[in-house]
Amino acid sequence: MIDYKSERVMYYKVLVGLLLLTAVTFGLPYIFEAGADLPAQMFIAVIKAWLILMFYMHLKGEKLISVMGIFSLMIVLVFFIIVLVVDVANFQFKDESHITAPQHTTGVTKHVTVPVKH
Amino acid sequence: MSKSYFDETHCAIGHPKSTFMQWMLTVDHKRIGLMYAAVMFTFFFIAVSTALLMRFELFAPGQQFIDGDTFNQAFTLHGVIMIFLFIVPGIPAVFGNIVMPLMIGAKDVSFPRLNWFTFWLYIFGSAIAIASLFTDAGFADTGWTFYAPYSLNTGTNVIFTLVAAFVLGMASILTGLNFLVTIHRLRAPGMTFFKMPLFVWGIYATAWIQLLATPVVGITLILAIMEKYFGIGIFDPSKGGDPVLFEHLFWIYSHPAVYLMILPAFGIMSEIIPVFSRREIFGYRTIALSSASIAGIGYLVWGHHLYTSGMADIAKTVFSLLTFFVAIPTGIKFYDWIATMYKGKIVLSTPMLWAMGTIITFAIGGLTGVTIAMIGVDIHLQDTYYTVAHFHYAMLGGVVFLFFAGMHYWFPLVTGKMYDEPKAKIAFYMQFVGFNLLWFPMFIAGFLGMPRRYFDYLPEFQIYHQFSFFGALLFVAGLVFMFWVFYKGWTKGEKVGPNPWHATTLEWHMPTSPPPLENHSKVPYVDFDPYEYHHGEPVVKFDYETMRRID
Amino acid sequence: MSNTLEGFNSQAATFAADVDQAFWINFWISIILFLSVVVPMIYFAWKYRADKVKNEDICKVTHNTSLELAWTLIPTAMLFVLFYYGYTSMKVLRTMPAESQSIVVHVEGKKWSWNYTYPANKSGYVHKTAELYVPKDQNIILKMTAPLNDVLHAFYVPAFRMKEDVVPGRITKQWFNSEVIGTYDVECAEYCGTRHSYMYSKVHVIPRTDYDEWFESKKRTPGAPDVTISKGQELYESNGCAGCHSIDTDAVLVGPSLKGIGAKYDAAYLKDAIVNPDKDIPEGFTAGVMPPFTLPDADIDEIINYFNNTDKGKELYEANGCAGCHSIDSDAILVGPSLKGIGAKRDAAYLKDAILHPDKDVPEGFTAGVMPPFTLPDADVSEIIRYMQSAK
Amino acid sequence: MAHEYIPEISTDRDGTEHVVQGWQDDFYGGKLGFWLFMFTEVLMFGAMFLVLTYYKMLHPADFVAASASLNRFLGGTNTVILLVSALTMGLSLLKMRAGDVKGAKLMIWATIILALMFLSIKAVEWTAEYNHGVFLGLDALQSGNPHSKPFGEILFFGMYFTMTGIHGFHIIIGIGLMVWLLKRINAGKVSPEHHILHWNIALYWDIVHLIWVFVFPYFYMIGAASGGTGGH
Ligand code: HEA
Ligand code: HEA
Ligand code: CUA
């Protein structure tokens, strides 16, 4: 049988931690410039996720499952890196493409080039 | 007379009296495997018929029997059935179910009821796919790749097909999950990972791909459905979407999927080669680990389908480089198999003939894959018949051929009977010759610039298509003959004992033939390697009552 | 519609040789690797066949480090060679020349036709064509796209070994430089629906002078007749064709009328009909009446050009891709209805509406939303309508 | 099912006995299986985040603008609700393992109520968006009409409705699972000795929550600093 009392204390402690981090999530944007804080936000989210995984989901001490989980995450990471860093970041002819803004092409093409919005 | 799994079974819900309901509700992994085979086989004939229809249409330039739209639906139907209904579930669902638990000495898979549910999920998905044939809008005409924005614009019933592919994907995920847990938890005591038969390694690697690649295509299809149904913007360029992103997501799954198809097939090869060479396999560990590394590297190379899509040149280079790395472990496997034959005692039974035939055809399929992995060359060959020939050599000449090899190899295990060997060999030769005649000319046509998914073509290519047509006829004739041989074998064949091939792995050490409901009478202790032969005879022998070693 | 794949096995672009070299290097390496697997396999299967081997002689070797290293490292080395050639051949294909030293042509691929827009010439005239004309030995950059509401296509010229998708919303580019005068087929290599297999076009590589002359003119195509009598017409008349064939009426003289013949048959057929008139006889005529003509190829092409000669309406009809979906000289239903004899059936106002707002009034048996609305100047629309009315 | 578990021992050649793991009653196997299932969820949402990030790279400004129009306070409340519900679910499992079946059931009920609150708030948000003309199928998210939003915003909202929708769907499934769990507890099929189902449903609830941990800042917070209180 498990130690109910101490486990419960752990649950509450983690909850407090999570709530604090949520508060930080809320506060952060007022420090950064609009849209620039995403990495920081995601970093906080990762800490929160780690807390949930380790304590709420009892991953602590589960070697096999952790290894499998890390493997799965690595794969997602690789998808991100390849698609975003390797392909999109090197998006060719970006400035000539009208992918970032609507343009009405009908009939004979008029090649309007719309600069990318930043 | 002892009872086999044909005589009794466990059911998912209650225990119905009628034999039919017992089959419908069975949770026995062997029966489920057989039911998969029966269903796939039925779909299979639909796909083969559409293939023949295409071949008839392509017999000469100009319109022959069907119009362009019908042709487009035909190759979509052919591709969708072949990929999602047949070859992706194929070997894992049939042989993974039937023999994998036997090989590791388990009584069943880890979640037998989930296995039953998965089977019905598969049937449900297939039913949706087939149902769209009968709706007004008709079967999708997008090709099996569902490229946006075409799939978002076309008037045909793409939603059904997308939903079907999603449901089938779920079934595939659940199969993989079940096998992964089974392999981790239910191996007989003593059987470490490096004592597992190589087929189990193939299934293991495949299960990971099923688990970790299928969700990506699943969600991609959901996004496409959302977009088509609710009109939101995700991939449609008229709403700002980028079709190339769709291609990325599609191939993130669909490239690993090709290794998902081939790895269990390689597993079958690794079973057959040592048994019919009567000696231990050469380089067990390298074969096992190469399965794992093919699965791993296979995740990173999807971009070789996007060389002409408008992707960044740097990405093309990276993908090309990575793609070549897949060929290395595959090559290692091939050389290991050949080395296994060295100074063995080679028995040319039908399974061995199929295996050797596949070494030839898959080598062609794989090496032409290497051709189109070269970026500059693929820019010329992409979406031509060269690619089509490549993947038929890999899928038909690799996976399906090995599937057939497995069918011959495990036929006595499953049925307890033997088919007619000489006739089966004739069927092999017909199909081998027919296959090469069917697809080899297509390499040339493709190299000369015959694009794929063309229902009409320029007269220069006629000669190749005509060769191909006759090859297809010969091939299908051999196919029908082979199934006839199986049918005869099952109904009239001679009864055989549990181990007709002198094999060593556990599935051949059953108390009865065909096997009883709960597999081995006792779980054996495994303190031996999977392919131990001494002077051409299996080393390990069991007392089938207690499953203790008696050698 | 093109009926022959012209120049499919020639290496007509500067980089075609690089691609082919890469392919053949791969081919020979593949042969070596293939044999390294298959030859030992067949040899072992024969040498160690069951009835020849005694059980005691079966060998037990399961490892041989140097052998294993060899069959890992040697193929790996070969793969690096292949990667290198794949990469370098890609590099030449994908390294765009400077725009200042090239002709930049905008390519639009749409269901189911190609059209090309040239930069303005000295007099500010912009050529729009249905086939691509380029001078020999000149860098050409293609900037390609598709309308936003269209689908993917791929611009594929087998003779040049080049291909790249045409993506709505994106600009993709290709370049080439052809050293061989000739005509090469363009195929659409990305599946795009009903008429994917008919989405052909052509690249004409022509001498520099011809190109320049055309480019600075307002002629529809190089070699198209100017206001004055064209070379083709001259040949047509000087060779006495006119004696047997009428060209601007339907009257049957000795042979069939050639009115609109250019639209009915492709160049190869017509050439054949001039050089080998007896090979393929139209119904109702007998062989042996028309003599075979032995003319230089160039002259025959001129005559065929003359056959193809039409007005502005036809030019617009083709440049806008109408022909991709509508047949005009037969009843065949491609995607939209046949427009044969449409002038007799519908009035001009209706036809104008049908082009500008196709979904307003949809003929029976067709669905709305297939034909895109065209935004064309009124003058162009009337030209197209005139052409439709004239084509009976 | 008639498959009874007969404990088995296999004996090696030295006579040493080894316990055989049967598929029945395999607690660890059940847990492993469920974790594997959750990896597929991670990949599904991972792929959607990939799409989202892809378009964010192409349309950074539009994304900020669109995000600014979401109601951060409702979203934040929902975050807190989910956090608390993760706690109640965790406690219910804890009580079950400690033998307090009644307490466990109570905690499950609490979780269900929190889940329903989450859904109601979501409904309020979506209704507000609908009233502002931003919703699936409405003009603002189509192209080529006077109400059309810029591409980046169309894409942002496309993904917003899809991802929060799919997440909401997971919540609904979760409620269903919890009701089922209660039934199984009442039927005595889930008990302190036999709680794999409870364990797995608790895991499920955590993963649903875990996904929200990423969804929330990605959609609601990137536009926070660009002024405005947010909310329609
Ligand atoms: C079972 C399925 C299967 C398998 C196993 C493979 C295996 C491989 N495939 Fe194939 N492929 C497909 C199915 C498969 N493929 C399908 C279905 C498509 C098209 C889908 C569509 O567009 O509809 C496709 C398309 C495809 C493309 C894209 C073509 C295009 O659209 O332009 C490419 C490009 O790189 C490619 C490459 C490869 C490579 C490098 C391998 C390698 O894994 C091959 C490795 C094998 C060998 C190399 C041969 C054996 C080894 C030796 C004989 C030893 C010595 C040799 C060496 C060491 C080199 N494949
Ligand atoms: C497993 C995959 C598979 C298999 C086996 C085949 C088999 C065949 N295919 Fe297939 N084909 C595809 C997958 C496959 N194909 C795919 C993915 C495409 C691309 C579609 C697209 O473009 O979207 C394609 C496209 C394709 C085209 C190109 C269409 C085009 O681009 O225009 C053509 C043209 O002739 C063709 C013909 C054939 C023929 C004649 C066969 C014959 O060889 C058929 C003979 C049949 C068999 C050899 C199978 C026998 C197996 C069994 C009977 C199984 C038994 C099962 C159990 C017992 C459980 N196929
Ligand atoms: Cu355009 Cu295919």
Ligand SMILES: [Cu+2]
């Ligand atoms: Cu691939």
